[in-house]
Amino acid sequence: MKAFISTVLVSFIIPSALFVHAIPTPRGSGDRVVDRSTMTHLYEKRTADIADIDKLVIKFADVLEQLEGGFYKLALDKFNASDFEAAGFSDGDVPLQQIQIIQKDEDIHAKVLESALEAAGASPLTCQFNFDAALYDVGTMLATARVAEVIGSSAYSGSANLIQDPKVLSLAAAILAIEGSHSTVTNILSGSGAAVPSPFVVPLNASEVLALVGGFFSGPCDTGIAPNPALTITNAADLRTGAAVSLNSTAFDSSSQGNLFCQILTGNLTETIPFPLNECTIPYGVSGPTYFWVTDSSDPLPNDVIDRSTNTHVVAGPAITIIDCDPQALGIIAVEGEVPYTSTYDSYVAEASPTNYVGPYGCWFHGKSCQGTH
Ligand SMILES: *[C@@H]1O[C@H](CO)[C@@H](O)[C@H](O)[C@H]1NC(C)=O
Ligand SMILES: *[C@@H]1O[C@H](CO)[C@@H](O)[C@H](O)[C@H]1NC(C)=O
Ligand SMILES: *[C@@H]1O[C@H](CO)[C@@H](O)[C@H](O)[C@H]1NC(C)=O
Ligand SMILES: *[C@@H]1O[C@H](CO)[C@@H](O)[C@H](O)[C@H]1NC(C)=O
Numbered sequence: 001m002k003a004f005i006s007t008v009l010v011s012f013i014i015p016s017a018l019f020v021h022a023i024p025t026p027r028g029s030g031d032r033v034v035d036r037s038t039m040t041h042l043y044e045k046r047t048a049d050i051a052d053i054d055k056l057v058i059k060f061a062d063v064l065e066q067l068e069g070g071f072y073k074l075a076l077d078k079f080n081a082s083d084f085e086a087a088g089f090s091d092g093d094v095p096l097q098q099i100q101i102i103q104k105d106e107d108i109h110a111k112v113l114e115s116a117l118e119a120a121g122a123s124p125l126t127c128q129f130n131f132d133a134a135l136y137d138v139g140t141m142l143a144t145a146r147v148a149e150v151i152g153s154s155a156y157s158g159s160a161n162l163i164q165d166p167k168v169l170s171l172a173a174a175i176l177a178i179e180g181s182h183s184t185v186t187n188i189l190s191g192s193g194a195a196v197p198s199p200f201v202v203p204l205n206a207s208e209v210l211a212l213v214g215g216f217f218s219g220p221c222d223t224g225i226a227p228n229p230a231l232t233i234t235n236a237a238d239l240r241t242g243a244a245v246s247l248n249s250t251a252f253d254s255s256s257q258g259n260l261f262c263q264i265l266t267g268n269l270t271e272t273i274p275f276p277l278n279e280c281t282i283p284y285g286v287s288g289p290t291y292f293w294v295t296d297s298s299d300p301l302p303n304d305v306i307d308r309s310t311n312t313h314v315v316a317g318p319a320i321t322i323i324d325c326d327p328q329a330l331g332i333i334a335v336e337g338e339v340p341y342t343s344t345y346d347s348y349v350a351e352a353s354p355t356n357y358v359g360p361y362g363c364w365f366h367g368k369s370c371q372g373t374h
Contacts, residue, residue, distance in 0.1 A: 072103035087138035090337035127221035191335035197288030200267035293317035
């Protein structure tokens with residue numbers, strides 16, 4: 001495993017050259033390229049004396065940034081522009097440029113968080129990851145990137161309430177906004193998804209995040225946080241409106257399924273939609289990033305990370321998939337280079353022709369129903 005994460009921890013001032021590359025085209029002699037190492041310096045000073053809970057949040061955020069940055073680093077080692085073209089992009093440099101920029105952002109996030117931790121007298125964790133399955137091909141890599149960015153945004157949103165120091169909160173918010181931007185870019189690169197699929201992300205606590213990303217750890221990574229039991233969607237590729245959802249976990253066996261419930265949540269809902277586990281189905285109107293929990297109560301779980309964190313009925317999860325029901329011209333252009341006047345374009349004109357429009361998330365893409373992408 002390539003371990004950019006185990007390289008020397010940040011020096012006080014990160015070489016400015018690193019950042020110059022993160023900005024593809026300086027826009028002219030009048031514009032100054034912002035040297036983000038100044039930010040590192042700033043946050044180090046401000047985080048010298050912070051609460052233990054803040055250190056824990058920063059440490060956890062750093063692990064996620066290491067995970068993301070390490071994943072993109074390996075993706076860039078493995079795939080070149082021709083590989084993206086072989087995977088369907090009309091111009092492979094279009095996705096490649098975005099992945100390069102995102103990788104540098106994640107790397108900088110990790111370094112800034114590590115500087116803040118060290119300034120506070122705490123040590124960052126050094127974790128090892130295995131991304132072999134996620135890097136199987138360009139499509140799998142991009143689908144994983146898309147989900148990772150959604151989880152990243154959910155993790156920062158779900159930790160905000162714990163942070164004591166307003167300056168740490170401000171740093172987290174500054175990073176969160178960029179995770180959201182990455183999410184938009186990776187949604188566009190999917191070609192089939194909405195650029196901004198929901199007005200809200202689902203805030204997740206650290207135990208929930210670990211249930212989602214724990215599979216990437218290839219060695220001990222002691223965050224000090226107990227993960228929720230992991231949950232797997234065994235038929236993720238088939239998920240669309242009305243489809244049955246099959247979930248499994250080591251936390252329950254098939255004989256107990258009759259007493260368990262599947263809970264479905266998107267950012268736009270105030271609470272989960274419950275089903276008996278063996279009748280779990282994607283409801284009409286559910287699309288975009290979609291989370292599943294298994295509970296031993298039919299009561300819905302709140303879309304409120306504070307209240308949900310004290311819920312005692314969660315058996316496993318969440319698991320995540322992204323359900324695409326509304327392909328947009330922007331994504332089609334990113335992949336195909338133009339919006340063709342056949343098939344995919346039908347969905348685009350559907351907006352202007354409501355009689356042909358099957359519903360807000362009715363599924364007409366390529367004549368198929370809603371597709372899950374992960
Ligand atoms: C891109 O990578 C593929 C293998 O994934 C290789 O066959 C090809 O020669 C590379 N193309 C360029 C332009 O480096
Ligand atoms: C969010 O929910 C509102 C209210 O139910 C609905 O009008 C809107 O279309 C939903 N938007 C998305 C993106 O789900
Ligand atoms: C869940 O299903 C997947 C895919 O079918 C399988 O690989 C995995 O072993 C199962 N896990 C459990 C805990 O049953
Ligand atoms: C996170 O929420 C889960 C419910 O999904 C709860 O069981 C767990 O204790 C919470 N963890 C933390 C660290 O709050």
